[in-house]
Amino acid sequence: MSSGEFIVSLDIGTSKVRVIVAEVTRENIQIVGVGSASSKGTKKGAITDIDQAVQSIREAVAHAERMVGIEISSVFVGIAGNHISLHPSHGVVAVSGENKEIDLEDVDRVIQAARVVALPPERAVIEVVPKQYVVDGLGDIQDPHGMVGVRLEVEATIVTGSKTIIHNVLRCVEKADLSVDGILLLPLAAGEICLSDDEKNMGVVLADIGGGATSLAVFDQGDLAAVGELPIGGDFITNDIAYGLRTQTETAEKLKRKYGVALVEEADKEVNFGVPRIGSNRERTISQEELAMIIEPRVEEIFQLIREQVESLGLPGEPAGGYVLTGGVMSTPHILGVARSQLGHAVRMISPKDIGAEDPSFTGGVGIVHYIQRRWLHRLPEYDNRSHSSKRNKNKPSTWVKIRDFIGQFI
Helix, strand or coil: CCCCCEEEEEEECCCEEEEEEEEECCCCEEEEEEEEEECCCEECCEECCHHHHHHHHHHHHHHHHHHHCCCCCEEEEEECCCCCEEEEEEEEEECCCCCCECCHHHHHHHHHHHHCCCCCCCEEEEEEEEEEEEECCEEEECCCCCCECCEEEEEEEEEEEEHHHHHHHHHHHHHCCCEEEEEEEHHHHHHHHHCCHHHHHHCEEEEEECCCCEEEEEEECCEEEEEEEECCCHHHHHHHHHHHHCCCHHHHHHHHHHHCCCCHHHCCCCCEEEEECCCCCCEEEEEHHHHHHHHHHHHHHHHHHHHHHHHHCCCCCCCCCCEEEECHHHHCCCHHHHHHHHHCCCEEECCCCCCCCCCHHHHHHHHHHHHHHHHCHHHCCCCCCHHHHHHCCCCCCCHHHHHHHHHHCCC
């Protein structure tokens, strides 16, 4: 894969492994390929079987490679889970240039200074997220690059995770013959494409409802305030259908995707279909309405648990900015009606707008691509697009090497 042409994101979920391949310039992102595979060897955000997880990663990567026609050699990895925690931090450095103009090296140094905190040996730094910069006492600065000053400070949030979980994820990626460009906090990256600045300032909850887990990110006053995860998702709906209809899990999943609706009142009692039953050679005929009677209570429970978790994180059950919902479960027809009945009317659903990745289950992977483009490419003034890559000075490190080296310092 040619340096400076593509960003590849890897989202290792509980039910699916997803790969996004994007061609990126400073101004534009174009999704050129996606890949997915059933996720095996993972549970609740942690690796439980390395060999199975490696196989799932390889299948997803191979799927994306066939679509794009390139060889994928490195990826940015998204990570989430209950092991994630946030810590406030502060860094300060003296501006180094003779003319006292703040350059990118000064910004990097102050972020590194904020990173130096005492952590338990079982914790690892995933990312340092700047909240504001302060130049000679003047605060509320989002980008100090180019300003003149003597003293540069940063107020930041340090994102840490379980060193064991992180290293096992890295091990799986490396055993799949891939190098890791960086590890990023998945809910934070998803916020790049899901949330507006106004929502972040008012206080908003981003909920990514996947197959085996629901990731939560709380934003308040413009910054990431809290993260959490619930061990419940679409797989629990599938299991309820399997038990309720006495059928195999694979059959239950197919029925959910083909006939499932989240509201009983929106189901059609005239739509009937056969269900093969375990321990019997005869099919049972049920209606879409009967299937909805199984789905709706579980969906209600998911949203009730989300609200309870948000309250436990210190926000009201109905935050001013409301709820923004994404993830594979949000593809279920009429699910927004159930969400609003449990979470309030300030609820909306979002899916990526990029062609080829418009399913809400791809939000995390697409978010990583946008996060890298918005947060890192603008900091590299010498960045060239592909059409000028041949003119780049070969003695200078490439854009992706610089990004990888900087992000790599946090893992």
